[in-house]
Amino acid sequence: MSKSPAQATLDKADKKANSSSGWFSSATSKFEEAGDLYQQAANQFKIEKNFKAAGDAFAREAECRENGKENNEAANAWWNAAKAYKQGFPQLAVQALAQTIVHLTQAGRFRQAADREKEIGQIHLQENNDLRKGMRELRESGTANACYKDAADLHADLEEYPQAIARYEQVANHSLGSALTKYSVKEYWLRSGLCSLAMKNDTVSAKRNLAKYSNQDPSYSSTREAKFVQALIDAVEAGDQEAFTGAVVEFDQVTKLDNWKTGMLLKIKRALQDSETDAGIL
Template sequence: MPSKSNAQILLEKADKKANSSGGWFTSSSSKYEEAGDLYQQAANAFKLEKLFKEAGDSFAREAECRELGGESNEAANAWWNASKAYKKGFPDLAIQALSQTIVHLTKGGRFRQAADREKEIGQIYLQEANDLRKACDSFERAGEWYSQEDANATANACFKDAADLHAELEEYPQAIQRYEQVANHSLPSPLTKYSVKEFWLRSGLCAVAMSDTVTARRNLQKYNTQDVTFSSTREAKFITAILEAVENGDLENFQGSVFEFDQVSKLDNWKTNILLKIKRQLEDGGVGLT
């Protein structure tokens, strides 16, 4: 019979302590505190053995003991440790553990940390589960919490990620609203002003993709008013060229403009995808003048 590992011995000790009926003189809170410490030791021992599911489960048991002992901060930390272990191949469990962490953090008014954890959830939905809708919701929630805590740069990064996802989900009005929000926050600061033309470019492409050339032109005028230097940028000229090609049903000019832009500023996946959608509409003769 194989001998038990150190982690398994610690886990059994922890289970025994958690399930023991304390004597007359031991308080239940000290029992849960001791059991929690043992579960934490077991979890770390499992991590050493690279048994990440078992490590996550042990941290989760620790978290439950911390809750029973009324230690909310320690419980939040234990759930977070559980999520980090679960991230090694168990994304659903990682999300559940992070959600538990957030419950404790928001109760304690620690919204900055709650936003960090919510952003992690968004990244897991995006990278592991490929669930764009849920990822988008998480990034927006994280962004709102960062805003409340005056962490505006981090909030903007989350809102920009959410805008990209809205566009991928073809929720163009919501995407435009988020891009404009991020641009408006970035305009006043010399440090972030340079990024505004990128947000307006994305917003402009969204308007074209929803077959609304009137809104696209109106927004372009609005951006030129907000920043007089915008009209001379490569981004503004690109949107204008795309708009004209679409309004004239001119596929050749459309492709020429895309090619030229790509020669100077390499198109990322997001832009490539939305431009392919616009191209397909053009080929179908489907971009109307609404």
């Protein structure tokens, strides 16, 4: 049975990597040539949809790049390995991303390292449904604002609302300092407000935080987000499910609610219903 083009190229790469350096060639050039062949084999395996073999070949390319002191190329090869492994081999993808992060950190490419950390968090979340591990990975990569926000969302999913609020406030505080990101602050404060209300319908914390945010940015109180939180607080305090639903519908008509906010609002409404039931029993 004849070998596939990818396997034939892989065999050539192995032979080159394991060869002894001749009189007219250096060890560095040997590893460089072997790395090029492993990369070629990996891309051929991808065409064949053999993603495990592709990831393995990219990993072997990365090792050749490391032996040849080509650290930038090694980082790229590990990342390519991770992308191949993502097609059904999440744990191997995490290991390859961890190697990528080592090289990026050593090169001072911290933003890219943070992005790779975020990928690890997302793999734990999507592939393994491991919320806590994913949250920890995202938190450790918190040099990027998006990572703090994702970590906050995960805290909220775990119903760890004080931690979620602290993270949203962290992102908002960071965003206030830049004209480019200041527009997004009202979104983070809205999410914080929903977390307060989900915390056993804690209107005291929600009102206190609403006042605090308005002091930090006087324009916040006039936003639709702030008015929405205030309307929800009023409805919860009054035990008025109709007013609560009305506020949600009105907000959604202008600004479509995403899945996360919808889930949080359902939690708050269920707690509101439960408190009304308890009041009826008493």
